[in-house]
Amino acid sequence: MTDAPYSLPGWTHTYSGKVRDLYRPDDGADRMLVVASDRVSAFDHVLEPGIPGKGALLTRLSLWWFDRLASPAGGTPIPNHLVPGAHAPHPVADRAMVVRALxxxxxxxxxxxxxxxxxxxxxxxxxxxxxxxxxxxxxxxxxxxxxxxxxxxxxxxxxxxxxxxxxxxxxxxxxxxxxxxxxxxxxxxxxxxxxxxxxxxxxxxxxxxxxxxxxxxxxxxxxxxxxxxxxxxxxxxxxxxxxxxxxxxxxxxxxxxxxxxxxxxxxxxxxxxxxxxxxxxxxxxxxxxxxxxx
The missing domain is CATH 3.30.470.20 (ATP-grasp fold, B domain)
Incomplete structure (x- = not known):
């Protein structure tokens, strides 16, 4: 499978879906790390090879939309699961979001x-x-x-x-x-x-x-x-x-x-x-x- 789970200090891998991997913090905080992989799925199957850079691109676009939807200037603010001010660790900083557990x-x-x-x-x-x-x-x-x-x-x-x-x-x-x-x-x-x-x-x-x-x-x-x-x-x-x-x-x-x-x-x-x-x-x-x- 493309993009095997990473070894991230302070985080433990707990789940992998078709295209995303989830990590829990070792300190027990009520949050998660969501990592978007380069895997691509269609018709309920994960395909090979992955799409290079896909995880980073999708994360960038999600963050842009979350920010836009949360802005009162764009209409009713839509609450999202991002943890304000939190940063994903290297080496997944460009493809991961630190989010609240829901x-x-x-x-x-x-x-x-x-x-x-x-x-x-x-x-x-x-x-x-x-x-x-x-x-x-x-x-x-x-x-x-x-x-x-x-x-x-x-x-x-x-x-x-x-x-x-x-x-x-x-x-x-x-x-x-x-x-x-x-x-x-x-x-x-x-x-x-x-x-x-x-x-x-x-x-x-x-x-x-x-x-x-x-x-x-x-x-x-x-x-x-x-x-x-x-x-x-x-x-x-x-x-x-x-x-x-x-x-x-x-x-x-x-x-x-x-x-x-x-x-x-x-x-x-x-x-x-x-x-x-x-x-x-x-x-x-x-x-x-x-x-x-x-």
Whole structure:
């Protein structure tokens, strides 16, 4: 696996997900170190090789968005899990965040503003996305009449996340918390989409994760609005494109998904990514940061 856990003085590795590693402080403080690796995943598999520099790029973008969303000038401040003034240790300083430990919610909060991906596949079969009816006549890449909240249940490690209805989300976390997750996710999406639009980008969809702190405050956590958790498209290409491929010129890991879908039947071990796909993906991540942050 690319990016094996680091040996970090004062921190003990406790968990590795598909692309991130978690560490706990040896002094018992109520915080964690979240390290973004260069690993890349698609279709619930970690692929080889990784994307050079990916972890640092995604951390940089998350920090930029956390700061922007926390600013009253951008709307209602969104609390996040960063520990103010804390610095990650060398050698992971550019790819890690020191964060507060939270009671993480078991729901992945997905917001879709455009019809694509698994949503497009479901729409072609049933006219719905995650069970939500949509108007007839939409095409791949079309803008939805309004953004929709389509939660997913975060499955245990090694299992597949499951798209769920809002009613099921209520069963999992209660009516008030489910409504808060939905409304906060839609608000963040609207603000981020407007920011992207100002920079010639479309935020097609994204996913958020939230936790609750000791005071009961809903808190934005994990990564936010990165190339791994979101689909970003070039706005001019979307307006001018005559085919889905032309319309959805992307700045995310869709390059990886498309290559893998064309070269793997999803059985057994996925093939290694070609060097050209790795290079194109890394370039798209860098371009997105340049366009968003200037």
């Amino acid at each position: 009671d993480m919610q078991p729901i992945e909060c997905v917001v879709r503003g455009y019809l694509t991906g698994s949503g497009w596949a479901e729409y072609r079969e049933a006219g719905t996305v995650c069970g939500i009816p949509l108007p007839d006549g939409l095409g791949n890449g079309d803008r939805l009449p309004e953004p929709i909240f389509t939660p997913a249940y975060k499955a245990p490690l090694g299992e597949h996340d499951e798209n769920i209805s809002f009613a099921r989300a209520v069963d999992l976390v209660g009516a008030d918390r489910a409504a808060q997750l939905r409304d906060t996710s839609l608000e963040i999406y609207a603000r981020a989409a407007a920011t992207a639009e100002d920079r010639g980008l479309i935020l097609a969809d994204t996913k958020f994760e939230f936790g609750v702190d000791g005071a009961g405050v809903l808190t934005l956590a994990d990564e936010v609005l990165t190339s791994d958790s979101s689909r970003y498209w070039d706005a001019e290409a979307w307006r001018a494109g005559s085919t889905p491929a032309e319309r959805m010129a992307s700045f995310d890991k869709q390059i990886v998904r498309d290559w893998l879908a064309a070269n793997w039947d999803r059985r057994g071990t996925p093939p290694n990514l070609p060097a050209e796909i790795v290079a194109r993906t890394a370039a798209s991540y860098r371009e997105l940061i340049a366009r968003l942050t200037g």
